[in-house]
Amino acid sequence: MKRLLSAAIAATMFTLPAMAAEVKIGFVTTLTTGGAVIGNDQKNAVDLALKHIGGKMGDLDVNLIYGDDGFKPETGKQVTDKLVKQDDVTFVAGYIWSHVLLASRKSVLDAGKFMISANAGPSPIAGKLCHENFFSTSWQNDQTPMAMGEVLNQKGVKSLYIMAPNYAAGKNMVTGVERTFKGKVLGKDLTKWGADAQLDFSAELAKAKASGAEGLFVFYPGKAGGAFIKQYHQAGLKDILPLYSVFTVDALSLPKLQAANFESVIGSQTTQQWDPSLDNPQNKKFVADFKAAYGTYPSFYAAQAYDSIMLIKSAVEAVKGDLTDMDGMRAAMKAANYPSVRGKYSYGNNHMPVQNFYLREVVKDSDGTWTTKVVKTVFENHQDTYASECSLK
């Protein structure tokens, strides 16, 4: 009996590698430090995506390996190197932070693998550094603030004060809003970012108030967003200096703000390419199942991570599991022929989405939970401005 058993075990051990025709995907996100709030949300979404597709892409089993960038470009590059060289993955997806993505891109692209950004969209990667094997399921950094600039024009806001963290994405956000906003920018603060980011904005808020601007534009992703909203609330600026933000008020900060009852965030507006209230079957399923599994609304980070897995699935299935057919997979991804939670979109020559941008407002849902809903469409099929600098056709 014992011998039979060990023979059986040995047999499975030998047959396993043959059976395990699999597609290896690396997913780099932030699982430690304060940035882990975002990383966990993305991980939850990826796990949900894998559950929805039954852990399979076509006939291949999905072997998904997470990597933790620790919110640092150098760590992000190391774990990317590990995924590419040691694990020999076919796709590396994820990347919350623009500076981490920029530090890691060569490791992936020089090794001839696909890189799928599920969040970061720094301007170089859409322009001069664009690459045939790079795809984004998010946006180019400038686009969302450009939509906000357009909203400000429509509202007749004449003067603006701008605050953002001092790193690649922060600068892109400032450039973006300045590109479309037609009024006057009365002042600008770029604050310290990274592991010891500045979270006390008393000095900047006092300056913003003293500037006499009609509106305050901010970009503070992750936990800085919550901190910013609280200080904005404590400084009593709601009626003096209305807040227009991008990537600051999201499904990650809202539950905490609600628990602490920071009411002044209700009604604040933000622009985005996705919203939990978008009406398409894929999004409804995603939001409902995400809420059922994890108890909160998914954030846009989660939505983009979910899409990245679905995009990869469409590529793998298009080549019938032949992972050596890079051209076939590239063409399949370029077609964006998968049910995205944001609805249908297409890819530009630089493999950045050409998509709609919506104005979202913070509201209470029917259960009293704080969330966002779409107010209107700001841009239809919007393409980023760096596409012309990209040499790809």
Add this chain to the structure above:
Amino acid sequence: MDYTLLIVQTLNGVQLGLLLFLVASGLTLVFGILDFVNLAHGSIYMVGAFICASLTFVVGNFLLAILIALPLTAAVGYGIERLLARHLYARDHLDHVLGTFGLILVIDTSVHLIWGPEGFAVPLPAWLDGQVEIFTGVVIPTYRLLIIGVGLAVAGGLYWLVNFTRLGMLIRAGASNRVMVSALGIDIQWLFALVFALGAMLAGLAGMLISPITEASISMGGEIIITAFVVIIIGGIGSMKGAFFAALIIGLIDTLGRSFLDDIFKLFMSSDAAETSAPAISSMLIYILMAVILAVRPQGLFPPKVR
């Protein structure tokens, strides 16, 4: 020049400085008296914030939560002293650094496991949640005024404790010559444990006070510990007075640098160059100050008298 803005920014700077003082005073106390480098001081600051944040949701009042959380944080400090620090006193500073660095990882991960990575937004009672107009045109959040008040009260309390009480006398004596203190029949281990717990409580208090402004989060300890070390180096290691003045200087330099440096730079360079260089320079200012102090007065501004 807008004078109301200058006054508001000065108050903001004082508030930041006093908060830094709370962290740095505990650090300098432990370093000065126990000769112990405690890198994990920032983690105690974080633990204080998390204990207070969760208590706020349990008891429903932030100030009450602080009162309960203070002895709890002191107890955490006492536990660390008994379990880890006590065994490292006799060793050299590198061992302290290694030991307490390990402790940072342990505490950070424990907090991650207990409370999760997302942290807490801490609600304030309504009467603290507004703004006050101190005089015409100078409006600051009430809560920041409270921090200034608490910071000054703690500074006064520590001054009294160190200079006018028996315990303070022992602390000063222990700082000058601990062998002699124990030879005179004072239970030096008990004194050390008490000082360590006091230092932990001060750090915890700072963490509790900052969490309604930013939030209780895992990386908050690492964000403040470097600045706290800069404070005690500038002030003179082991000196309470030094910690107080250096913390205020750093708070003011940091806040005023952030607010006015770009305007000053615009006087002699293009506005684009000023906008990009000012944030970089202003975040370097305190380190530049530290480098200057180390070069011209390495013992710090107010070194303790006997060492």
